[in-house]
Amino acid sequence: YIPSASRNHCVIWTGWVDLPRVEREIGVRMDLNGYPGCYFQSGAQSGTLLPVKFMNACGKLIDIYSQFTIISDDGLVEPKTRLPALTEPQRIRETQRWIERCIQYQGMFHPTFHPLRLKGFGEPALPWFRETLGYLQSRNAPGWSADAWTAFNDARRTVCIESVENGWLVRSERTVQGLPVLLPENVGKRFLLDEMPLEGRSFQAAGQAHV
Numbered sequence: 001y002i003p004s005a006s007r008n009h010c011v012i013w014t015g016w017v018d019l020p021r022v023e024r025e026i027g028v029r030m031d032l033n034g035y036p037g038c039y040f041q042s043g044a045q046s047g048t049l050l051p052v053k054f055m056n057a058c059g060k061l062i063d064i065y066s067q068f069t070i071i072s073d074d075g076l077v078e079p080k081t082r083l084p085a086l087t088e089p090q091r092i093r094e095t096q097r098w099i100e101r102c103i104q105y106q107g108m109f110h111p112t113f114h115p116l117r118l119k120g121f122g123e124p125a126l127p128w129f130r131e132t133l134g135y136l137q138s139r140n141a142p143g144w145s146a147d148a149w150t151a152f153n154d155a156r157r158t159v160c161i162e163s164v165e166n167g168w169l170v171r172s173e174r175t176v177q178g179l180p181v182l183l184p185e186n187v188g189k190r191f192l193l194d195e196m197p198l199e200g201r202s203f204q205a206a207g208q209a210h211v
Contacts, residue, residue, distance in 0.1 A: 002027035005067070005146035007112075011035045017062060020054045024064040029150045032110070034068035036075040038082050042094055044068055049107020051153055065153060070098050071111040077123040085123075092131050099135060106180055108149065109141065152176070 006028045013019070013033075020031050030051060036042055046052055051065035076086045076094065086094065095111070102109040111132065117125035136143075144152070158173035161183065168183050 003146065004028065004150045005030040005032055007032040011037065016057045017054045020062055020064045020066070021056070024062055028064065029154075030065040030067055030146060032067050032069065034066050035112075036069065036072050036081060041075050041081050041083050041086075042071045042098060044070065044107070049102050049105055049109075051108070051149075065150065067108060067110055067149075069110055069112050070102070071095055073111075073113045073117050073125045073128070077117070077125060088128055091128050095128070095132050096135050099132075099139065099141065103139060103141065108144070109136070152178075155179075 006023055008019075011033070019033070023031055031054070034045060036045070046066060046068045049070070051067040053065055054062040056062060071094070075081050076091045079085050099109050101107070113125055113129050114121075117123070118129055120126070155172065155174040155176040156179055159176060159179065159181075160171045161181070162169045162171070170181060
């Protein structure tokens with residue numbers, strides 16, 4: 001058995017991309033070790049809420065994703081990041097703020113809760129964890145396995161959007177379930193998915209009309 005994703009209980013990185021290179025050699029497709037650190041309690045350190053691929057020192061991509069950890073229990077219940085620890089209500093608000101951002105920007109909400117904290121070791125995290133699960137359920141946020149999330153991102157990267165006469169053509173080498181596609185609204189243009197007409201929903205994004 002080779003897992004799709006891997007997380008090690010260590011935040012000290014080895015080399016430039018030594019760890020993901022070894023992970024890829026044995027078949028792992030997604031590394032989950034990206035983690036809030038000094039003066040950084042929560043957020044997307046990689047600059048995106050979606051997984052990105054590693055790059056070696058020569059600028060060549062390695063076929064393994066990095067999915068950054070948005071929130072860590074250690075980083076908020078203790079001053080491990082050299083920032084003040086948050087109270088439980090503050091932790092809940094910060095978590096919900098990032099859940100909303102992930103929903104808004106179609107990203108992955110990826111927290112980490114240590115089993116020891118959920119069992120009451122140190123500052124207990126179980127009430128916060130339950131509030132997080134309840135809020136995700138209230139927002140109808142889907143849960144993804146590592147296998148499904150890796151497969152989805154592999155398929156998403158095969159999607160190609162072309163401007164054709166009187167329309168936009170969306171193609172993909174693989175089946176992609178639940179992929180949102182954002183296109184500029186242009187009166188009179190059609191939307192085609194693999195040559196078939198596609199209905200779009202108009203809305204405003206960044207001050208411009210999109211479908």
